Amino acid sequence: MSIAEDDIAQIADLARIRIAPEQVAEVTDSIGRILTLADQLQAVDTTGVEPMANPHDAVQRLRDDVVTETNQREAFQAIAPAVESGLYLVPQVID
Amino acid sequence: MSWEMVIGLEVHLQLATQSKIFSGSATAFGAPPNTQANAVDLAMPGMLPVLNAEAVRFAVMFGLGVGAEIGKRSVFDRKNYFYPDLPKGYQISQFEQPIVGRGEFVIPLADGSTHTIGITRAHLEEDAGKSLHEDFQGQTGIDLNRAGTPLLEIVTEPDFRSAEQAVAYLKSLHSLVTYLGISDGNMAEGSMRCDINLSLRPSGTDELGTRTEIKNVNSFRFVERAIRFESARQLDILEDGGSITQETRLYDADRDETRSMRSKEVANDYRYFPEPDLLPVVFDDAYIEAVRQSLPELPRDKRQRFADEYELSDYDAAVLSDSRELADYFETVAKHCGEAKIAANWVQVELLGQLNKADLPLSECPVPAPALGGLIARITDGTISGKIAKQVFEAMWNGEGDADAIIEAKGLKQVSDTGELESMIDEVIAESPDQLAQYQAADDGKRKKLVGYFVGQVMKRSKGQANPQLVNQLLAKKLS
Numbered sequence: 093m094s095i096a097e098d099d100i101a102q103i104a105d106l107a108r109i110r111i112a113p114e115q116v117a118e119v120t121d122s123i124g125r126i127l128t129l130a131d132q133l134q135a136v137d138t139t140g141v142e143p144m145a146n147p148h149d150a151v152q153r154l155r156d157d158v159v160t161e162t163n164q165r166e167a168f169q170a171i172a173p174a175v176e177s178g179l180y181l182v183p184q185v186i187d
Numbered sequence: 188m189s190w191e192m193v194i195g196l197e198v199h200l201q202l203a204t205q206s207k208i209f210s211g212s213a214t215a216f217g218a219p220p221n222t223q224a225n226a227v228d229l230a231m232p233g234m235l236p237v238l239n240a241e242a243v244r245f246a247v248m249f250g251l252g253v254g255a256e257i258g259k260r261s262v263f264d265r266k267n268y269f270y271p272d273l274p275k276g277y278q279i280s281q282f283e284q285p286i287v288g289r290g291e292f293v294i295p296l297a298d299g300s301t302h303t304i305g306i307t308r309a310h311l312e313e314d315a316g317k318s319l320h321e322d323f324q325g326q327t328g329i330d331l332n333r334a335g336t337p338l339l340e341i342v343t344e345p346d347f348r349s350a351e352q353a354v355a356y357l358k359s360l361h362s363l364v365t366y367l368g369i370s371d372g373n374m375a376e377g378s379m380r381c382d383i384n385l386s387l388r389p390s391g392t393d394e395l396g397t398r399t400e401i402k403n404v405n406s407f408r409f410v411e412r413a414i415r416f417e418s419a420r421q422l423d424i425l426e427d428g429g430s431i432t433q434e435t436r437l438y439d440a441d442r443d444e445t446r447s448m449r450s451k452e453v454a455n456d457y458r459y460f461p462e463p464d465l466l467p468v469v470f471d472d473a474y475i476e477a478v479r480q481s482l483p484e485l486p487r488d489k490r491q492r493f494a495d496e497y498e499l500s501d502y503d504a505a506v507l508s509d510s511r512e513l514a515d516y517f518e519t520v521a522k523h524c525g526e527a528k529i530a531a532n533w534v535q536v537e538l539l540g541q542l543n544k545a546d547l548p549l550s551e552c553p554v555p556a557p558a559l560g561g562l563i564a565r566i567t568d569g570t571i572s573g574k575i576a577k578q579v580f581e582a583m584w585n586g587e588g589d590a591d592a593i594i595e596a597k598g599l600k601q602v603s604d605t606g607e608l609e610s611m612i613d614e615v616i617a618e619s620p621d622q623l624a625q626y627q628a629a630d631d632g633k634r635k636k637l638v639g640y641f642v643g644q645v646m647k648r649s650k651g652q653a654n655p656q657l658v659n660q661l662l663a664k665k666l667s
Contacts, residue, residue, distance in 0.1 A: 106456060108269050145262040145284075145461040152466040157204045157241035160211030161225040168229060169221070178220035179319065179328030182271040 095124050189390045190425065192418050193398075194347035197382040198360060200339045200370050201314070202245045208313050208337035209236030209279065216376050224316070224331035230274035235464050242337040243468060245369035246286045246311050247478045249339060252363055252485055253306050255290025260469045263311075263462040271329050272316035280340075282459045285310035286468070292343070293487065294355045295505060302352055305344035314338050333377075339369075345384065345395065350414040354407050357381065362486045366511045380405050383413060386431070387421050396421075397431040401445055404438050413438035417445045489514055497527035506535055512549050516556045523560020526567050533563055537580055554583050562590035570594065571601050574651050603654040605661065608645070611653070612665055615644040626666060638662060 100120050104111045111119055165178065174181035207214055210227035227234040250257045262284040265277040287309035293301050316331035341360070347353045361379060365372040372379055386398035401417060404410050416438075421431055436445040484492070486508055493504035493514075507517045513534070521530040538559065542552060562583065566576050571594060582593045594600055602608060616623060619641070626637045638659075645658050 106267075106458075143283075145467050146463065146465075148466060150466050151469040152238055154240035154243060154468075155211075155237045157206050157239050158211065159206045159213045161206075161213070161223075163222040164225065165221045168224070168226075174326070176323060176328060178222070179323075179330055180221065180271075181323060181326045181328055183327070184320065184323075184325050185271055185318065185327050 095120060095127060188426075190387045190422060191390045191392075192348055192414075193345045193386050193388060193395060194353050194414065195345035195384040196343045196347065196353060196356065197384070198341045198357070199314075199380045199382075200249075200341060200364060201378040202242050202337040202339055203368065203370050204239055204241045204245070204337055206239060207335035208239050208242045208311065210335055212335065214336050216373075218332055220328075220330040221332060224334060228274075228331050228335045230276075236279060236462075238465060238468065239337060242311060243286070243470075244478060245337075245367075246309065246339050247470075247475060248367050248369055248482060249309060249341070249364065250287035250290065251475070251479050251482060252367055253287075253290035253292055255306055255309070256288035257475055258284055258286045258288055259471070259475075260284065260467050261286040261310075262467050263465045264459045265462050266312075266457045266459055268457060270315070270318075271327060272318045272331070272334065274316075274331065274334070278313060278315065279462050279465070280312035280459075281310035284467075287339075292356065292359065294352065294359045296355055297351065299501065302346075302355070304346035304352075304356060307342040307344050309339050309341045312338050312340055345386075350411045350418075353383070353414060354411050357407055357410060359486070362509060366483060366486050368483070374405050374407075377405060381410055383410065383417070385414060385417050385421070387418065387425060396425075397433050399431065399434055399436050399445075401436050401438050402448065409438055409440050412440075412443055413445055416443060420445065483511070493517075497521065497531065499528065499531050503531050503535065507531060510549075516549060516552075519556035520560040520563065523557050524563035524567060526563060529563050529567065530560065533559060533580075537577065541580075541584055553586060554580070558583060558589050565590050565594060569601060569603060569654060571599055572651065572653075572655055575599050575601070578651075599652060601654045602649050602652050603657055605657070608649075608653055608657060608661055609665075611645050611648050612641070612658070612661055615641055615648065616665065619644065623666075634666075638666065641666070 097116050097120050100111065100116055100123065169175045169178075169180070172180050201214075202208075204214060206212060207228065210225055212225045212228055213223045215223065227236065247257055249255075261281060263279050264282040266280045266282070267277045269276055285308045287306075289308070290306035291303055292306055293303050295301055314333050314336040316329055316334040319328040319330065322328070343356070347356065357379075361372045361374075364370045364379075370378055374380075381404045383401040383404060384398050385401065386396035388394060388396040399417060399421070401413050404413050417436065424431060432447075435448045437448040438445050489508040490501075490504045493499050493508055494501060497504075499507070508514045516538075517530060517534045520534060521527040524530055538552070538554070542549060559580075562576055562579055565571050565579075566573055571579065579590050579593050579597075579599065582588075582597070583590065587593055588596070622637065622640055626634060626641075629637055641662050642655065642658055645653055645662070646655065
């Protein structure tokens with residue numbers, strides 16, 4: 093599977109990564125090589141192999157439904173860049 | 188050309204757990220911003236999710252409630268997207284192996300028929316926080332109290348053909364989940380939010396048309412209106428020979444319209460992959476069986492039982508089993524008075540009528556169920572008439588005591604004393620020579636009508652307290 097420079101721009105946009113125009117060719121090439129590796133893996137016959145969700149041979153332990161946390165808003169907001177009326181402020185995101 | 192509407196629904200149901208799905212923060216509604224958002228909810232580095240057992244149990248209860256396959260092994264996945272109210276940059280959800288598989292839902296329709304729709308799946312996931320776009324001069328305020336609240340996303344097949352069916356499903360679903368106690372079902376607080384997938388196709392064809400998705404509609408009424416608006420909008424476009432753009436739309440209740448929400452939706456690629464921080468969730472048959480044993484009686488079973496056991500009409504059985512609370516109230520009344528049909532009537536007409544008038548929920552009803560049962564018992568044992576009972580009920584509603592105390596205090600006991608009634612009847616007959624003559628001249632068919640006048644006069648004279656059956660009997664004798 094190959095990848096075009098246009099795809100890189102779209103993926104970078106989805107991942108919120110800024111790639112400078114002069115870097116695009118290099119990134120396209122290196123991601124292309126990763127995809128070649130993926131192609132090799134895809135080619136392996138996996139008939140009868142169960143998909144693995146996790147490498148550990150264990151199942152999830154569950155937590156009792158109990159509130160164990162207390163309000164630590166002051167501590168968390170002390171390290172936030174901007175807060176107001178208890179809210180975290182971020183650059184406007186509405187479309 | 189005639190067109191057929193095709194609708195599928197996705198409901199996000201907030202589960203009524205005390206703590207969040209992956210952290211020990213509280214889930215209570217209405218707390219001051221960010222006071223219920225801890226390090227896990229804020230996605231601080233190194234934090235790990237730990238799954239809430241109750242959220243899992245609630246999901247299994249739902250699955251059993253709709254007769255669905257329970258995924259004995261289910262897996263969590265990361266759904267990746269960027270938005271500031273999702274601090275991790277991904278939502279923990281389930282993709283390929285959901286906890287609840289295919290099921291079925293039978294919905295009762297207004298005309299008494301039923302419509303069966305398929306449940307595709309239901310999966311567990313975490314809710315995001317809330318973004319507040321106003322009041323912050325070009326900035327957005329983020330409240331993460333809701334982040335990590337457990338949600339069950341319930342997805343249906345595209346099996347609805349009208350707005351009525353969709354709303355009937357949502358009402359039944361609401362009834363089921365509140366019966367099960369897995370959600371408070373409070374739509375105003377966002378406990379049940381609905382996404383509507385809607386498309387049109389020429390009647391008689393099988394292929395699906397291009398659909399639009401209307402996001403986050405949060406009331407039954409708005410669901411109905413959004414479907415009406417959106418289907419009319421699509422119809423206009425198709426009849427003009429145009430084509431529908433697949434997109435996400437928003438229902439604006441103030442303007443009663445849907446409009447396009449995101450233009451960037453083209454690149455909607457969530458890049459799902461298994462959540463490495465959580466192991467597969469596995470349970471055995473014994474666990475599922477134990478959950479099954481814990482299920483309460485479900486709405487449709489209760490409806491059936493009410494119809495069979497109490498000989499109620501399908502309509503009455505449906506109204507009274509609509510909520511668990513009302514059903515329990517009715518059964519208590521019926522038990523206390525021993526007359527289920529009269530109890531059904533009183534609960535539906537007088538009780539619900541008064542609650543409606545006072546705009547009170549049943550939980551704040553001033554007349555407890557045993558007290559209403561006690562009042563009805565006084566009708567059936569002949570102490571008071573149904574008419575007087577309404578008066579007593581008013582007094583009970585106003586906190587004047589129980590039925591017996593009110594009947595005693597106000598002297599409302601029915602007059603069943605034959606001598607007393609006979610003298611009243613004699614007086615009435617003596618004062619009504621014209622009516623008497625009319626009566627005597629009439630044939631049997633007319634007499635039945637004319638006797639009503641005399642009954643009315645006797646009731647009036649007794650201030651409504653005369654035993655009506657007895658009055659009828661005595662009158663028949665006196666007039667013949």
